[in-house]
Amino acid sequence: MDISEKKHFLTLKDYSVSKETFDLYQDEALDMLVTFPQPDENNLARYYESADYISHTDSKRSLFEKAYHFVKNIALKNKLDLINSLQSNKGRILDIGAGTGEFLSVTKQNGWQTTGVEPSDKAKSIAMNKGISFVENTSELESNTFDVITMWHVLEHVPDLDKQLKELKRLLKVDGTLIVAVPNFKSFDAKHYGKFWAAYDVPIHFWHFSKTSIKLLFEKEGMQLKKVLPMKFDSFYVSLLSEKYKTGKMNFIKAFFVGLRSNWKGKRNFEYSSHIYVIKNS
Template sequence: MAKEFKVSSDPKKALLLGTNMKLFLKTKDFPVSQEVFELRYNDSKDMLITTPRPKDLKPYYESEDYISHTDSSKSLVDKLYQWVKRYSLEKKLSLINGLGTKGKSLLDIGAGTGDFCISAKNAHWMVDGVEPSAKAREKAKQKGCILRADLDALFSSKFDVITLWHVLEHVPDLENTVAKILTLLHHQGALVIAVPNFKSYDADYYGTHWAAFDVPRHLWHFSKPAIIRMFKKYDWEVVRTKPMLFDAFYVAILSERYKSGKQNLLKAFFVGLISNINGFFTKEYSSHIYILKKRK
């Protein structure tokens, strides 16, 4: 039986951050429902907001075509995703090892099937993880990694490092979740956030077909100023920004498929390469990692 996709009819509930926002573009959920959504621009926050918001987001994650919560290696894109994921694990570990925190307690939010948690644990970090998807938690459990379903189970815990690898854009209750996350960090801890950048070359090139819009799973679409402004009011600041170079290539591959129905690997490679070269000069890459710390 086909899944039923229900979208909220109340735009005020969908936008949350205000109603006086200009239409940026219209795009659709290419891999799952084919439904059309709007991205509206909030100039005070310098971010895009997906509207309308589905009443229930779960069906949009349950498709076999959505691989972020699986370990699938069936298609060429799946294989590329898994290869990049393995390579990225080493880079992520190197990053958190170089943060200079006093302790080595780590919380990974949106832990998926647990690979980063397992890698960090093997590197002698004291690890905890949160993953709302029951399917992903079960796959992590099969690997020996027990993940929690939500942040509420950690209300009395404190961590030296909290990571969100392409997770913040999925969070329904953005403001309250950010506030809750910051209460879980030690005063001298570090917050690491990776999100797509809608101001990148590849985002501009593909427009409505840019795979990293990924509506409606991505509810928020961030720029550099958006991240800075969001955390400034909590007295946290971005101390370093790093590009995620492989994202430009992977996103371009998906975007080409959404645009033409074909892989177009060679063209996707060149678009990804141009995006990274452009990012070297503009500092606007396909995705960024933000390292944040409490202001002294």
């Protein structure tokens, strides 16, 4: 990746695994940040070996994990309501980065035909025990066959962004809907925590998006951003981890008030901790 024309934005550490230092550079034309250096495929897996990375487990060992899964169940209902409101027919849905399969399990029970993609063998085995079907790679799938494709906090993990966007375009039906959820580096909690903001999550987050970057990136592939929705729970979860990275402990009370303030600020300027983007194929 050529960063010679990009402006340096921030230097920060991988606080959860390697403790290595990385830089964020700003792509001003797209209004997004890029992580540098980015690990290659042979070294990438080791950066996911963190106890804090709980989306690949159903574990409820601690109060934090129990709270996470409680909120996750509420979020699952909201996600199901969203896709049902966007598509009149319950057709085929593809979830890229399906994790342990909770979302696809809920949609399958609701009458959707489900397919998942998940690189983590551990997470995939948990999901398969729930009756979820997977393909190893989206290249196995036929073009223009999915009514809905979802990527819940996954696009920021994709090494080859241009290739992924083209693949999403290929897989969606002409009138299909793409739902992408990603962190927002322009949120209050991002600015408050700076280099300790957990949602930077370097180096496994290659890209850091704004509303402008999502709009421009998908427009280049002939897809239109139709709606932006807040993910209000994310500010609390991210603030809690950010407190741990900053102080060495989870300060629940302080994190709660930072999350609350972030959502209050977001209500005024619509820069929430994370956003859901509803994108239509055309």
